[in-house]
Amino acid sequence: MTSRRGFIAGLLATGLAPAPSWADLGGPAFLAAAKDPGGRYLLAGLSETGALRFTCPLPGRGHAAAAHPHRPEAVAFARRPGRFADVIDCRDGTHLARLEPPQGHHFYGHGLFSRDGSRLFTTENDYGSGRGVIGVWQVTQGYRRIGSFASGGVGPHDMLLRHSQGGDQLAIANGGIETHPDSGRARLNLPQMRPNLSLLSLEGEVLDVMELNQELRLNSIRHLALSSTGILGFAMQWQGDPGAELPLLGLYQPGAAPQLLAEGDPRLRNMRGYGGSVAFAADDQSIAVSSPRGGLVQVLDTHSGEIIREHMLQDVCGLATANTGLIASTGLGQILALTEGTAKPLQHHDLAWDNHLIRLT
Amino acid sequence: MKHLLFALAASLALVTTSARADVVDEILDDQILPAMQALVDSSQDLAETAGRTCQPDAAPLQNAYSQAFDDWTRVSHLRFGPTETDNRAFALAFWPDSRGKTPKTLAKHLRDADPALLTPQGFAQSSIAGRGFYALEFMLYDASFTSAEPAEYRCALIATMAGDIATTAEAIQQDWQQSYAAQMRSATGRYQDKTEVKQELFKSLNTGLQMLADMRLGRPLGSFDKPRPKRAEAWRSGRSQHHIVLALQALQPLAVALAQDDDDLVTRLEAAFQKPILRALRLEDPSLAGVADPAKRFRIEALQQEVNDLQALIESDLGPALGVLAGFNALDGD
Numbered sequence: 001m002t003s004r005r006g007f008i009a010g011l012l013a014t015g016l017a018p019a020p021s022w023a024d025l026g027g028p029a030f031l032a033a034a035k036d037p038g039g040r041y042l043l044a045g046l047s048e049t050g051a052l053r054f055t056c057p058l059p060g061r062g063h064a065a066a067a068h069p070h071r072p073e074a075v076a077f078a079r080r081p082g083r084f085a086d087v088i089d090c091r092d093g094t095h096l097a098r099l100e101p102p103q104g105h106h107f108y109g110h111g112l113f114s115r116d117g118s119r120l121f122t123t124e125n126d127y128g129s130g131r132g133v134i135g136v137w138q139v140t141q142g143y144r145r146i147g148s149f150a151s152g153g154v155g156p157h158d159m160l161l162r163h164s165q166g167g168d169q170l171a172i173a174n175g176g177i178e179t180h181p182d183s184g185r186a187r188l189n190l191p192q193m194r195p196n197l198s199l200l201s202l203e204g205e206v207l208d209v210m211e212l213n214q215e216l217r218l219n220s221i222r223h224l225a226l227s228s229t230g231i232l233g234f235a236m237q238w239q240g241d242p243g244a245e246l247p248l249l250g251l252y253q254p255g256a257a258p259q260l261l262a263e264g265d266p267r268l269r270n271m272r273g274y275g276g277s278v279a280f281a282a283d284d285q286s287i288a289v290s291s292p293r294g295g296l297v298q299v300l301d302t303h304s305g306e307i308i309r310e311h312m313l314q315d316v317c318g319l320a321t322a323n324t325g326l327i328a329s330t331g332l333g334q335i336l337a338l339t340e341g342t343a344k345p346l347q348h349h350d351l352a353w354d355n356h357l358i359r360l361t
Numbered sequence: 362m363k364h365l366l367f368a369l370a371a372s373l374a375l376v377t378t379s380a381r382a383d384v385v386d387e388i389l390d391d392q393i394l395p396a397m398q399a400l401v402d403s404s405q406d407l408a409e410t411a412g413r414t415c416q417p418d419a420a421p422l423q424n425a426y427s428q429a430f431d432d433w434t435r436v437s438h439l440r441f442g443p444t445e446t447d448n449r450a451f452a453l454a455f456w457p458d459s460r461g462k463t464p465k466t467l468a469k470h471l472r473d474a475d476p477a478l479l480t481p482q483g484f485a486q487s488s489i490a491g492r493g494f495y496a497l498e499f500m501l502y503d504a505s506f507t508s509a510e511p512a513e514y515r516c517a518l519i520a521t522m523a524g525d526i527a528t529t530a531e532a533i534q535q536d537w538q539q540s541y542a543a544q545m546r547s548a549t550g551r552y553q554d555k556t557e558v559k560q561e562l563f564k565s566l567n568t569g570l571q572m573l574a575d576m577r578l579g580r581p582l583g584s585f586d587k588p589r590p591k592r593a594e595a596w597r598s599g600r601s602q603h604h605i606v607l608a609l610q611a612l613q614p615l616a617v618a619l620a621q622d623d624d625d626l627v628t629r630l631e632a633a634f635q636k637p638i639l640r641a642l643r644l645e646d647p648s649l650a651g652v653a654d655p656a657k658r659f660r661i662e663a664l665q666q667e668v669n670d671l672q673a674l675i676e677s678d679l680g681p682a683l684g685v686l687a688g689f690n691a692l693d694g695d
Contacts, residue, residue, distance in 0.1 A: 035689065109695065237694060241579075242575040242579060243457035243459060243576050244457075244459040245458075266489055267451075269451075274694055276690065292688055292690035293688075295564065310445075312441070314685075314688070315688040315689060315691050330690075331689030332686075353689075354689065354690070355690055355695055
């Protein structure tokens with residue numbers, strides 16, 4: 001009897017089959033890590049309206065993921081201090097490869113593919129030196145590690161691929177917080193902490209470094225979003241005393257000064273100092289930031305910088321751009337469309353959705 | 362003896378009734394609505410008193426302020442619905458004020474002495490940092506404001522601020538009376554079912570405890586090497602310790618009501634509240650200045666620990682009973 005996989009392999013060998021693509025999956029639009037009721041961790045593919053397209057088990061708690069631009073392959077990253085990144089065939093959940101960070105490094109939970117899909121970049125901690133590192137992996141050689149370079153700061157977390165006239169760039173949120181696996185998630189360098197948003201070439205050349213004022217140096221720049229015109233949205237997490245009144249969201253157009261949003265709006269306090277995920281709405285007119293600690297999403301006008309509305313959602317964290325605007329996920333299993341005014345439940349899964357919803361481009 | 366028996370019978374009757382009554386109705390009718398009404402009444406009294414006298418040290422004014430601020434503190438954890446419309450809660454209570462916006466705003470008001478600010482509409486549109494109980498505290502208790510010039514304008518500003526507090530309290534109460542209480546009872550619109558309503562109430566319980574541990578206690582405690590007594594809540598009027606007691610006393614019946622018929626949990630919750638309430642009452646440190654005194658500091662730290670224990674108990678034992686699981690994303694960040 002010929003198995004389906006064997007049959008496809010045969011076709012591939014004869015060069016008759018088209019290369020597999022994301023279309024084979026019935027169009028998943030998002031990736032997200034989750035925990036099931038049995039306490040098992042997994043990576044899931046979701047449709048534009050939040051329906052499950054596939055799930056694939058993970059050996060530990062995941063965080064974010066990266067999708068290959070052409071092949072239906074995704075890399076699920078372990079939550080920091082991550083010891084694995086699993087490459088998954090999203091057609092059937094087959095485990096294709098496991099990436100392990102080099103000795104003395106751990107993953108931070110985010111990464112991305114180059115636009116041609118030939119290379120994978122991962123945010124890492126070289127914890128002996130406390131240096132932030134971007135690991136480079138050759139996809140076409142079975143995800144072989146081919147090098148690394150400095151991330152431009154300490155504690156690189158989220159990272160996005162940004163197109164510019166000079167070519168593609170890595171936009172890296174260097175959160176500024178030094179940790180060491182021996183001391184768990186403890187923050188080791190608050191007195192010296194200085195986060196930044198760095199732009200690097202794909203070869204590791206530093207093109208631009210954005211730092212906020214000294215008084216915001218304890219505001220860890222952690223997560224990023226990219227508008228269709230190349231503006232970066234950055235969400236922050238305050239590491240200083242609770243109760244400080246601070247912006248948690250900013251916009252940055254390289255070459256111009258960063259713009260901090262909703263500064264002075266007392267509703268910023270509802271976020272409890274914690275921006276969890278950030279995403280632009282489909283039309284770029286608004287940008288959203290989630291706070292699982294505050295149990296809400298704030299949607300802000302990208303022009304005025306003002307808070308337009310708040311969606312109160314228990315344990316919300318994942319946010320992504322959706323065709324209709326914005327989509328959110330919660331630790332209670334909900335997937336919601338954040339349309340005007342109300343949060344409209346799309347799906348409820350018996351899963352605890354983890355921090356991020358990753359849009360497949 | 363007869364009295365005692367009667368009281369005993371009455372309290373027994375109360376217990377049986379409340380065990381049968383809907384927990385949401387009970388919390389609304391016995392706690393939230395009366396507490397909101399008390400805030401409206403005392404805020405109205407504050408506005409009237411401030412209209413008659415603006416002498417910062419006048420006993421009637423200080424008493425009226427104290428009563429209204431007490432009543433706000435008792436509902437300060439109910440941060441959903443009516444308090445969030447038009448930023449009403451912030452208009453009553455802009456604290457903590459890490460950037461010192463409140464004194465800056467008030468100083469500007471006095472410098473500008475703009476008559477338009479003294480109208481209810483004008484004031485309602487002014488910076489939120491200059492409104493509410495914490496701003497009024499500066500005007501009544503901070504030496505740089507109590508005799509600030511121009512005296513006539515200062516006097517009128519105090520009356521305007523008090524009137525604004527009354528208006529805001531009234532607006533909150535109106536929403537509760539006219540729609541929000543009914544929405545919580547019916548649980549068919551804003552809340553899809555009674556579980557969601559209970560979860561909202563549970564969240565407000567947590568909000569109150571977190572505010573207590575992190576803000577009311579945590580901010581002045583700072584660290585051992587760097588205590589921050591001037592960050593204590595309402596230290597100018599010596600209300601810091603008092604607010605801790607008020608908050609705990611307001612949160613206890615809410616927690617107990619949410620625990621419903623689980624007698625064992627009710628007993629444990631009452632014990633877990635009683636410890637910090639007694640400790641807070643015995644602090645003898647109205648403004649929490651003791652955070653900077655090693656001999657007194659440990660008592661405030663012990664109080665914070667008891668509040669943390671209380672939070673842990675509520676999260677582990679009360680939450681699951683209400684279908685609230687520890688937040689997968691909310692608990693620890695990344």
